[in-house]
Amino acid sequence: MKYLKLIRYQNLLLLAFMQLIFCFGFLKLEKIDLALANWQYFLLVLSTVCIAAGGYIINNIMDQDSDLENKPKDVVVGKSISETMAYNLYIGFTLTGVCIGFYLSNVIIRPSFLLVFILPSALLYIYATSLKQVLIVGNVVVATMLSLSIIIIGLFMIFPATADDNRTQMRIVFSVLIDYAIITFIINFIREIVKDLEDIKGDYKQGMKTLPIVLGESKTTKLVFALSFVPIFCILYYVYNYLFQLQYATVYILAFIIGPLLYFSIKIGSAKTKKEYTHLSNVLKLVVFFGIISITIIALNKMYYVA
Template identity: 60%
Template sequence: MKYLKLIRYQNLLMLAFMQLVFRYLFLTKSYIYLALTDFNYALLIISTICIAAGGYVINNIMDQDTDEIAKPQNRVVGVSISETVAYNWYIGLTIIGVGIGFYLSNVIYKPTFASMFILVATLLYVYATNLKQIPVLGNIIVAFLLSISIVIIALFDVFPATDSENKIRMGEVFGILIDYAIFAFIINLIREIIKDLEDIDGDYQTGINTLPIAIGINKTKIIVSFLTVIAVVILAYYVKTYLFELDYVVYYALALIIGPLLYFGVRLQTAKEKKEFHHLSLVLKLILFFGIISIAVIVYNLKLSHA
C-alpha cells in the first residue's frame, strides 16, 4: 500500500480511465481508422501512467518538508519508504515510460514523436525541483501535462491514420480531442491554484512561493473566479454552438459540468479554511471526471438522433 501511495494510484487510475474512455467510447465508435492496435494502445496507457507515476514520486521526494507540515498523514518518503528507494522507483518508472514511447513512435513510423515522452518526463522533473517555486508557472505546467495525455491520443492514434481521403473526418475527431485537452487544461489549472490555497500554511513555512503567498488569498480568489467565469462562458458557448441539438448532452452538461462550476464559483467567495478549499478541489475533480464521460454521452446521443 505504501508504494501505491507513493505513486498516487488514484490519480493514475483516473488517467488510465480517461484514456480508455476516449479510445473505446469515442474513437472506436466514430467509424474511423486508428493507428494503434489494442495492445499498442494499452502500451500507450502504460507509458503515460509510468511517466506520470515517476512525476509523483519525484514530487514526493522534493516535498518531504512541505508534506511534514501540511499533510503529515500522507507523507511516505522518509517515513515508510527511504529516499534512495524512492529515487530508484522514479528512475525505473521514467525509463519504462520513455522506453515504451520510443517503441510506439517507431510503430507508427513517427520516431520524432518520442521527443514528447522525453519532454513530459523532463518537465515533471524540472517542475518538482525548480519550477514549483515560481508562482503560476508551476500550476500551468501541471495543467498542461494533464492535457498532453489527451493530445497524445490524437497524435498516436488518429494523426498517423490520416490520409488525403479521410482527412476531413479525421480532422474533426482530432479537433474534438484538442477541445477536451483545452477543457482539461483550464479545469486543472483552476484546481492547481485551489490546491495552493489549501496548502498555503505548509508552503509558507517551507519557503515555497506559490500564488496565494505572493499576492495573498483574496487576490488569488479573484483570479480563480475570473478563470471560472472564462470556463463557464467557453463551455456554454461550445454547448450552444456545437451540441445544442443533442438534448441529453445539453442536460448532462448543465447538470454535471456547468452547474457544478457555478456552485464552485459561489462557494469560492466564502471559502477561508483548509477544509473548504479541499472541498472545492474535490468539486473540480468531479467536474473533470464528468467532463471526460461527456464524450460517451455525445456519442450515445448522436446515435439516437441518427437512428
C-alpha cells in the first residue's frame, strides 16, 4: 500500500481511465482509421502513467517537509520508504515511460515525437525541484500535464493516420480532443490554486511563493470565484453551438458538469478552512471524471439518439 500511496495510484487510475475512454469510448465509435493497434495503445497509456508516476514520486521526495505540515498522514518518503528507494523508483518509472515512448514514436515513423515523452518528464522534475515555488508557473505546469495526456492521443492515433481522403474528418475529431484538453486545463488550473489554498500553512513555512501566500487567502478565493465561471461559460457556449441537438448529452453535461461547477462557485466564496478547500478540490476532480465520461455520452447520443 505504501508504494501505491507514493505514486498516488488514484490519480493514475483516473489518467488511465481517461485515455481509455477517449480511445474506446470516442475514437473507436467514430469509425476512423487509427495509427496504433489496441495493444500498442495500451502501451501508450502505460507510458503516460509511468511518466506521471515518476512525477508524483519526485514531487513527494521534494515535498517531504511541507507534507509533514500539510498532510502528515500521507507522508511516505522518509517514513515507510527510504529516499534512496524513492529515487530509484522515480528513475525506473520515468525511464520505462520514455523507452515505451521511443518504441511507439518509431512505430508511427515519427521519431521526433519522442520529445512528447521527454519534455513532460523533464518538466515534472523541474517543477518538483524549482518551478513549484514560482508564482503561477507551477500551477500552469501541472494543469498542462493532464491536457497533454489528451493531446498525445491525437498525435499518436490520429495524426499518423491522416491522409488526403480523410483529412477533414480527422481534423474535426482532433479538434474535439483539443477542446477537451483546453477545458481540462482550465479546470485543473483552478484546482491547483485551490490545492495551494489547502496547503497554505505548510507552504508558508517552507518559504514558497504560491498565489494564496502572495495575494492572501481572501483575495485568492475571490479570484478563484471569478475564474470558476470561465469553464462554465466555455462549456455552455460549446453545448449551445455544437451539442444542443443532442438532448441526452446536453442533460448529462448540465447535470453532472455544470451543476457541480456552479456548486463549486457558490461554495468557494465562503470557504475558509482546509477541510472546505479539500472538499472543493475533490468536487473539481469529480467534474473532470464526469467530463471524461461525457465524450462517450456525446458519441453514443450522436449515433443513436439524434434529435
